[in-house]
Amino acid sequence: MKRGEMPEFPHEMLREIYEQPEALRRTLSIYLSGQRLNQGFAGRLKGWSSAEGEVLIAASGSSRHSGLAAEITLEDLCGLAVDVEYSSEYSCRGGTERRHPSAIVLSQSGETSDTLAALREAHRRGHKTLAITNASASTMALEADVSMPLAAGVEKAVPATKSFTCQLAVLYLLALYEASRMGQMDAEALTAQVARLQALPKSIEAQLDGWREQLASLASKYKSAASFLYLGRGVHYAIAREGALKLKEASYIHAEGYPAGELKHGPNALVSDTVPLVVLATVDRDLDASVLRYEKTVQLLRDLKTQGAKVIAIGNANDQEVPALVSDYVPVEPASEHLLPISEVVPLQLFSYFMALEHGVDVDRPRNLSKAVVETPSAA
Numbered sequence: 328m329k330r331g332e333m334p335e336f337p338h339e340m341l342r343e344i345y346e347q348p349e350a351l352r353r354t355l356s357i358y359l360s361g362q363r364l365n366q367g368f369a370g371r372l373k374g375w376s377s378a379e380g381e382v383l384i385a386a387s388g389s390s391r392h393s394g395l396a397a398e399i400t401l402e403d404l405c406g407l408a409v410d411v412e413y414s415s416e417y418s419c420r421g422g423t424e425r426r427h428p429s430a431i432v433l434s435q436s437g438e439t440s441d442t443l444a445a446l447r448e449a450h451r452r453g454h455k456t457l458a459i460t461n462a463s464a465s466t467m468a469l470e471a472d473v474s475m476p477l478a479a480g481v482e483k484a485v486p487a488t489k490s491f492t493c494q495l496a497v498l499y500l501l502a503l504y505e506a507s508r509m510g511q512m513d514a515e516a517l518t519a520q521v522a523r524l525q526a527l528p529k530s531i532e533a534q535l536d537g538w539r540e541q542l543a544s545l546a547s548k549y550k551s552a553a554s555f556l557y558l559g560r561g562v563h564y565a566i567a568r569e570g571a572l573k574l575k576e577a578s579y580i581h582a583e584g585y586p587a588g589e590l591k592h593g594p595n596a597l598v599s600d601t602v603p604l605v606v607l608a609t610v611d612r613d614l615d616a617s618v619l620r621y622e623k624t625v626q627l628l629r630d631l632k633t634q635g636a637k638v639i640a641i642g643n644a645n646d647q648e649v650p651a652l653v654s655d656y657v658p659v660e661p662a663s664e665h666l667l668p669i670s671e672v673v674p675l676q677l678f679s680y681f682m683a684l685e686h687g688v689d690v691d692r693p694r695n696l697s698k699a700v701v702e703t704p705s706a707a
């Protein structure tokens with residue numbers, strides 16, 4: 328099959344999972360020329376960055392999870408101080424503020440009422456605002472000072488998939504831009520990072536069929552679990568949260584995402600034959616901090632093995648240690664630390680999709696949810 332051609336899919340969610348490589352390519356092409364940020368990039372963001380080096384991110388649901396990943400990336404690569412708020416909380420908070428962050432709102436639809444209210448609140452507080460949405464003519468894109476659209480294409484299934492990975496990609500580009508603007512990254516390093524990001528769509532494309540087969544069989548194996556705990560450290564914690572949310576909404580199975588190091592501070596009491604874990608154990612061997620995080624995760628996996636826990640681990644395709652410590656191992660091609668989330672979330676999306684099928688859920692339209700949570704106009 329030629330690139331861009333899609334086979335028949337039984338559900339929009341599966342189609343949209345498979346569309347991710349193309350969606351990523353389209354989105355990157357808005358911002359890149361060859362292996363450089365294009366000329367419009369700096370112009371677009373002019374006047375947005377705050378001199379104080381602070382960033383405030385407001386979003387809901389999956390979009391907030393991409394914000395959690397961006398928090399770590401912006402802090403690690405740029406040294407910025409980043410706060411990630413729930414839109415629904417930020418928009419209801421009063422009080423005085425002595426900080427002057429640049430604000431980012433993240434929203435697939437660009438219309439979510441709480442995030443729109445957060446954008447307006449950020450304006451009221453005098454912050455410069457950037458909207459990253461999948462709808463370039465949405466209310467948020469039009470009201471924000473600056474807009475960075477995604478080109479994920481229309482997302483029909485209620486569970487967000489391709490918009491999420493495209494958000495991660497744009498946020499990564501933003502981090503590269505800020506790092507180079509602030510003198511934290513030279514031109515050569517920037518080009519190398521862009522090249523790594525550009526390589527991801529092809530790499531994801533090559534892994535999709537294998538993941539599809541493996542995750543379908545894991546969903547069948549784990550279908551009677553009562554609940555799942557998803558664990559990750561650093562930037563991977565955001566993906567643990569996203570994996571758990573996706574499972575809940577798509578399959579109605581309870582799941583929670585935790586920072587891996589928090590397991591023994593309470594949630595471990597839940598782990599049992601019917602409560603397995605999904606652990607993100609990927610690593611970037613070129614980055615000391617990532618290796619440290621990985622080693623701590625490997626130690627936790629040893630302890631979990633001794634405890635008799637059932638664990639599905641997502642790890643590097645060439646990992647020598649983790650497969651022997653866990654019940655099931657899902658390989659992901661190695662990538663750099665802050666890019667790994669874009670590929671490691673894909674098998675988790677597939678797991679949720681197949682769990683939904685196992686449980687007979689209408690995965691494109693799960694009960695009680697809608698694609699954009701907007702306030703119903705009052706009858707008055």
Ligand code: F6R
Nearest residue numbers: 388389390434435436439486487
């Ligand atoms: C999860 C999901 C929701 C949305 C949330 C925000 O799969 O789709 O959690 O992420 O309702 O919606 P947007 O991004 O449109 O603001």
